[in-house]
Amino acid sequence: MHRHLISAAVLALVGFSCAPVFANSAVTSTPQTQTTTQLPRTVSPTHYALSLTPNAAAATFSANIKISINVLKPTSSITLNASDLAFQQVLLSSAHGKAALKASKISVNAEEETATFHFAHPIAKGSYTLDIAYTGVIGTQANGLFSVDYDTAAGHKRAIYTQFENSDARRLIPSWDEPAYKATFALEVTVPSTQMAVSNMPITSKTDLPDGRSVINFGMTPKMSTYLLFFGLGDFERATDSIDGTEVGVITQKGSLSQAAFPLAASKAILHEYNDYFGVRFPLPKLDNVAAPGSSQFFSAMENWGAIFTFEHGMLLDPSISTQGDKEVSFIIVAHEMAHQWFGDLVTMRWWDDLWLNEGFASWMENRMTERLHPEWNTKLGVVDVHESAMGLDSLSTTHPIVQRIDTVEQASQAFDEITYSKGESVIHMLEGYVGSDAWRDGVRIYMKAHAYSNTTSDDFWHSIEKATNKPISEIAHDFTLQPGIPMIKMGEVSCANGTTSVNLTQAEFSRDHLDKKSLTWHVPVTAQVLGAAPAQTLVADGKGTIQLAGCGPVLINAGQTGYFRTLYTPTQFAALAANFATITPIDQLGLMSDAWSLGLAGLQPMSDFLDLANVTPLTADPQIWNRIANTYSSIHQAYQADPLRQQQFDKFAIARLTPVMAKISWNAHADDTSAIINLRQQLISTLSQLNDPATINEANRRYAAPASDPTAFPVELRKVIMSVIALHADAATWEKLHAAAQTEKSAMMKDQLFYLIATSKDPALATRALEIAISDEPGATNSAGMISVVAHLHPDLAFDFAIAHLAQVEKLVDASSRSRYLPRVASGSAEPAMVDKLNAYANAHLTPSALGSTKTAIASINYHIKVRSQRLPAIDAWLAAHK
Known part of the structure; x- marks a missing residue:
């Protein structure tokens, strides 16, 4: 699963930086010897044969599933995971031809998300088939089987998809929905003949029915965890190519296939590289990337084996609006999810405690692959940003180890954070440097071959690396993965x-x-x-x-x-x-600046040290150095938000420092612009806009109004950032024009972006209007929560208060297993003491003790923002006074 959350992605589109999203509190962890399970250990599955009939219009489905099971101990009941399913009949048959045994009682535990099938007679050890007829619902949020409504030039459309990680396969299939219960899957669907159906494996047969539907069968999957099963259905198109004997494809809504050329080419190149690096060829006959309209608050892509799911804003490139930054995001998402086809899919962590074995490695591989296949993007400097992303959470008292104890579904959901992703990646990068890249790769190959189609813990991986390198790295690895901080x-x-x-x-x-x-x-x-x-x-x-x-x-x-x-x-x-x-060197310049800034904020080093470094940075410095300076100036501007006069004094200085850099690269593109220059141009425009630079705001307004007379004034590379300036500073009339454009836009991707743009206004009255629209039907069910998060970037207290006042409506916009982290994240940017009491009141009224991790971390962040405002800004004031 890719960590680029929608709020971060959207704020990047509109020119804002975003603080890391924090999760679970610190827990001491030790390596496990026995697989964790929340289910009885008496039964295990070996194969699922699912026949599914979705009714997208009615938002329901009916299904029958035959599960091949092994009964390991005599029992009179079978318990498995199920959520929001209604059971019509449950039969148990043996391989010996005896009459099927009907469940005498079916009990459902909604809180534990389980169903128990009771039988009148004890079931002996052996192999059986569990035959279950049941029905369920198609949701509107991205978990379980869900629908996405979107507009096109041809009219309104609805597509359906699945999203199961971490624990939502149980919303579609009664199953042993835990990663260690691997099994094979065979999927049969009855669907409208005019629509395209896609799953993990290729279609093996299609039978048309007289009523306009077709029965489609997909090939049987390899042995895999439940959360990797995928199904999608809609008015789709598919582009294909092949490499190393595997068919690669990109699937889009009809009319968007032209936007898939870059990710398709990227998929082909990346798959070839991964086949070599991992030493194990991709084992499935095809690998699709499925692009869907809409968004999620908690992920942008998911590594379903052979059928990667990605929201289209993260993968497709629209030639009318997509930027160099969008191209880079598209590539790293594809690289991340394809890395999971090995780390996560072929070899899977035994339990969610070791989630980082999936996410940390995929994050590391995404950046390794970007540097290898696109050296012109100079992304190797990004390792410092990865460290900073992790350290933002890891330096708070509420942090947790990379390997952490997970007991509940909510805790597993909260584990998808920057410790798992970015710290995991950082530790891998450090250890690879310690043992050498060739030896590290050899260890990865040993690990893949030894554990294919099975489940592992972190120690299994360390043993493989030690076998390849003859270096005792476990001691180092344990220190960095089993300890927080x-x-x-x-x-x-x-x-x-x-x-x-x-x-x-x-x-x-x-x-x-x-x-x-x-x-x-x-x-x-x-x-x-x-x-x-x-x-x-x-x-x-x-x-x-x-x-x-x-x-x-x-x-x-x-x-x-x-x-x-x-x-x-x-x-x-x-x-x-x-x-x-x-x-x-630029990478060490970034590292020195990052340490000086963070140590200064913590009171361990003078705040002036970072400001002095930024002040002596030459105009000829690497663009990514100036990008970091601009981002930090934006953060300082935000910290002064409660004191407009002091904020103006800082803004005046920052504008004077950044304006010569902007003048050097100019608004207009040049033939020799590197990708770093292209990205810096957008960053500088965005930052100068946030700093209320009149020249930048006036130029953006001029260009926004000029296309009719001067088409060159509104080039594709600048459209998003110009629109972000307009939206940030919009008056009521301009804001209404943007809102009207969002309402009438027929491109799903552009429509989503326009709704997010109207949520970026710095005017509290217009921000409130955006919040009201967010809980209406206008933005689309999967986008509404994202709008609230975008408002929270500039107005965290306003957004949180609104969400609490409309809590019942807001909760419908967030999937159930992620609600405990949504509102704390909305509040986490606040620097007001009153917010701590508000968050505690919310948590006491609505959250269980095991779901308080995100609340505790949000409170730690708020208290830290308060400390920065009171204890660190005076030092910046003094430095500014000395540098007039």
Whole structure:
């Protein structure tokens, strides 16, 4: 599942940065020896044969499923997972030809999402077939079997899809809906003949019926977990190609197939690379990417084996609006989900405790593959952003280990966070650097071959890496995966003699909100170098270490930024690095800035250090350095929101600093623009707009009004960012025009974006109008919650209060298993003390104790924002006063 949540994706489209979404609280975890299950261990499935008849118009379905099972212990009842299903009949038959035994009683536990079939006579050990007739509902949110309504030039349409991760297969099929209960699946569907049906495997037969329907059978899947089953139905088109004996395809709504050329080509290239890297060929005959209208608050894509599901805004490229950034997002989503075809699908974590075995590795592979196949995008600098994404959550007292204890469905849902994804990726990147990329790949190949079609824990993977490398990395890996938090490497005494520099290092722990906590200890691989000399590596263990470096001069810690830790320099060493900042490699410039900013916010380093680095950054610096500076200026602007006068003073400075950069790259594209320049242009326009720069706002307005007389004023690459400026600063009349455009737009993708745009207004009255529209039928059921989240970026208190006042309506817009994290996320951007009480009141009234992780983290974030406002902004005020 891809972590780019709709709120983050939308804010990127309209030019806003988005804080990380946080989840579960800290839990001490240890490796498991027995598979966790919430079901009795008396029965296990081996095969599901599902016959499904959906009725999209009525939002219902009927089904019959025959499940081949093994009864492991004598029992008089069978319990499996089921949610919102109504059972008509349950029969149990043996392989010996005896008469089928009818369930004497069916009991459903809605809270535990189980159904129990009781039988009048005990069932002996052996093999049986469970034959179940039942009905269910087609929902409007992206979980279980759900529908998406959308408009086209040909009229209103409805498509249906499935989304099962983490625990929603039970909404379509009564099943052992846990990852360790792997089985094969055969799907038969009865559907309208005019529509396209798609599943994990190719169609093996199609029989037309007299009533305009067809019975379609798909091939039997390999052994896999329930959450990977997929079914889609609608007015679709499919583009195909092939590579290494596998047919690859992209499936879109009719009329959108021309937008699929890039992801199809990407799929072909990526599959070939993965076949080689993993050492195991993709085992299915076809691999589709299915693009759907709509959105979700909690995911943008899902790795169903052989039938990846992606919301079209994340994959398709519309030539009238798509940007370079959209192309890069499309590629990394495809790369991420295709990596899951091995990490997650072929080899699956045993239980949700080890979810990172899926998500951390897919995130790591997406960036590895992007760097390999598109080096011109220069994405290798993105490793620093990945670290920052994880550290935003990991530095709060409510963090949790990568491997965490999961007991409930809600906890599993909350586990899809930046610790699982970004910290998991960061640890992999660090360990690969420690053992070497070739040896790491060899370990991955050993792991894949040893555990194909089965389930694993993290230790299974570490053993494979150790087998390939002969290096005992488990100790390092356990420190970083079984403990929460971030090591902080503190530079001590530095001495140079005979051309060799010796540096003493100590290890503490970095925290933003618990500075007095006793530090944990890690085995930390540290790479360092004297500027301009060769790097060296050491392992800091038991809280201390020493490293010997070639040459004499300023010392850079975490050279290459492979390590997952913060670096605290002595003032003298930091000053020496700052004096040589322009000569440092871009990736280490980013790392130095990121550490200075975060340590400054935490009170461990002067706030002025980051501001000084940004102030000496030359115009010729890598575009991604300026992108980081612009993003940070935007964050500072937001922190001043409660004090308009001080905010204006900062904005004046930031505008003056960024304007020369904007003038250098200009609004107009040039033939030699790199992708980084193209992305920076949009970032600068967006940031200067947020800083209320009159020149930027006026130019955006001019270009927005100019297409009739000057088509070149509104180029494709700038349309989204220009529209974001217009929407942010819209008056009532302009806002109404945008709203009207959203209502009449026939392109589903553009319609969705317009509704999100009207939610970005900085005017509280217009933001309230957007909230009212969000709970209406206008945006579409899967987009409404996203609109509320977009409003919350600038108006978190307004959005939260509105959601609480309309709680019954809002809860219908969010899938049930994710509600416990939705409203805390809406509130998490607040810096008002009253919000803490509001969140606690909501949690006490509506959440169970096991579902409080997101609330606790949101409260920690709010308290941190309050601290920044009161304790850190004065230091920025002082720096500004000294630099007038």
